[in-house]
Amino acid sequence: MRTYDSEVGEVEVPADPQRIVALTNAPNVLALEGNIVGVDEWTGNNPLFSEKLEGIERVSETNVEAILELEPDLIIAGSHMQNLDMLEEVAPTVVYTWGQLDYLDQQVEIGKLLNKEQEAMDWREDFETRAQEVGEQIKAEIGEDTTVSVIENGDKEMYVFGDNYARGTEILYQAMGLAMPEKVEELALESGIHVFSQETLPEVAGDYIVLSLPSSVDNSFTETETWNSIPAVQNAQVIEIATEASTYSDPITLDHLLETFEEGFLH
Incomplete structure (x- = not known):
């Protein structure tokens, strides 16, 4: 013991x-x-x-x-x-x-x-290095000021996230230093999450959208005029992630999402 x-x-x-x-x-x-x-x-x-x-x-x-x-x-x-x-x-x-x-x-x-503290610390150092490198590549590709929103569909409402609520938010905003839309900063940075209706989607949409889609809910909002009028959607700058595989911020999830974001932003 x-x-x-x-x-x-x-x-x-x-x-x-x-x-x-x-x-x-x-x-x-x-x-x-x-x-x-x-x-x-x-x-x-x-x-x-x-x-x-x-x-x-x-x-x-x-x-x-x-x-x-x-x-x-x-x-x-x-x-x-x-x-x-x-x-x-x-x-x-x-x-x-x-x-x-x-x-x-x-x-x-x-x-x-x-x-296993040393093992955990080694992972931390390695992850931070890798995420920062990918972040620099992404910013070089899309521009330093280009904004990213992380949005999730729910049963009757939608959610937009700050920088510490899983769904890859820690990677995008903390490790990579990508920009959050001002409106999202105002609504979700302090609380971590903000609930909104589909009608107000354009207000929280960044230049890029990371879209968390649960398999258990109706995701037909992607067929609406509101969704399809958003510039990020029109410019094919939406990266979809599975909600069930992105609700944690552990090494396994982070490595999976880092790969997803590298592929989504750079390829």
């Missing part, structure tokens, strides 16, 4: 955990090849992780008994979750508060927890 300094104090954790139940941050654990035996449903349904999570139990903090049956030696949970006291009785439990750490620091923190 070793002592891990968590956000709520010191926790005695295994030096080399072999049976991790990850109710949150599972993709960060997967990126470091942690031994997961139980995972939350949302991560389990993500197509980027399906192969790595084949045969792994889907669990929730609402069913502590199911977690107990997996005999975990480490549980990773969100500070907002229920039954944290009961989980602590099952196995050493480390909690994280969403948004308390940025996407890079979060990976390093999971590295510390799994006794």
Whole structure:
């Protein structure tokens, strides 16, 4: 065992955990090849992780008994979750508060927890270098002031994102330094997300649009006059991403999206 300094104090954790139940941050654990035996449903349904999570139990903090049956030696949970006291009785439990750490620091923190801090730091340095290089190429190609909006379709409304709400926003705005439309800065930079109606799409559209499309909703808005009147659409400057594969900011997702953006902006 070793002592891990968590956000709520010191926790005695295994030096080399072999049976991790990850109710949150599972993709960060997967990126470091942690031994997961139980995972939350949302991560389990993500197509980027399906192969790595084949045969792994889907669990929730609402069913502590199911977690107990997996005999975990480490549980990773969100500070907002229920039954944290009961989980602590099952196995050493480390909690994280969403948004308390940025996407890079979060990976390093999971590295510390799994006794793989150097590996996580090496990834961070490598990723930052690669993303910056691609960003410079993109800006050279499209122009320093060319703006990019990240928009997602929902059931009854749409969303535009700031610079820290997954869907590649951390890569585009933080790592690459691409420009955000002023209107989006005003609406979404502080909150991370802004809800709007389809009719106001042109107001938040950048010169380029990264369009997050969930498979579970009606995406026929792309056939409307409002959508097709947007310059980014008319200029074929829309990069589509699958919502289900872009809702995290872990190394696996980031590498996938970096490749997608490199292809979308430069080819």
